[in-house]
Amino acid sequence: AYCYHGQTLLTSDKCGEAIRSLQESEKFFAKAEALCKEYGETKGPGTTAKPSGHLFFRKLGSLIKNTLEKCQRENGFIYFQKVPSEAPQLELKANYGLVEPVPFEFPALNAHWTPETLAAFDLTKRPKDDTAKPKPDEDVKPLKEPDIKPQKDSGCQIS
Numbered sequence: 001a002y003c004y005h006g007q008t009l010l011t012s013d014k015c016g017e018a019i020r021s022l023q024e025s026e027k028f029f030a031k032a033e034a035l036c037k038e039y040g041e042t043k044g045p046g047t048t049a050k051p052s053g054h055l056f057f058r059k060l061g062s063l064i065k066n067t068l069e070k071c072q073r074e075n076g077f078i079y080f081q082k083v084p085s086e087a088p089q090l091e092l093k094a095n096y097g098l099v100e101p102v103p104f105e106f107p108a109l110n111a112h113w114t115p116e117t118l119a120a121f122d123l124t125k126r127p128k129d130d131t132a133k134p135k136p137d138e139d140v141k142p143l144k145e146p147d148i149k150p151q152k153d154s155g156c157q158i159s
Contacts, residue, residue, distance in 0.1 A: 003063060029060065
């Protein structure tokens, strides 16, 4: 998020803030890279997953590095803006491109579902049925399969 925020700040000619945002992005990327490598080396199921080798992760690292170099270069000979000591705040609430979520509400219970009805579903109170005894296994008689011989003339033609 800091990387893309830095790119947005650069396009709006706030190069000093963009540099600080990209430096913050570089710091978090280094932390994430260390965690991904540690995850890839752990034993157990799922060891085939290597998040640090994922295409998005590799492209993000080069994007951060290239954008930071570009910002520093442009700030050195065009903007001459001071780099702030604190990273700029990210806007966490998106104001475009997203649909407002519709709050979910459970439908009202039907009048038929009373506490007495729900209590009737208690499986511990079911009647004991002794007639449901397991059936003895029957011997399976082998079936004689017909003797099928391959035929050369099947009637199919390839044209």
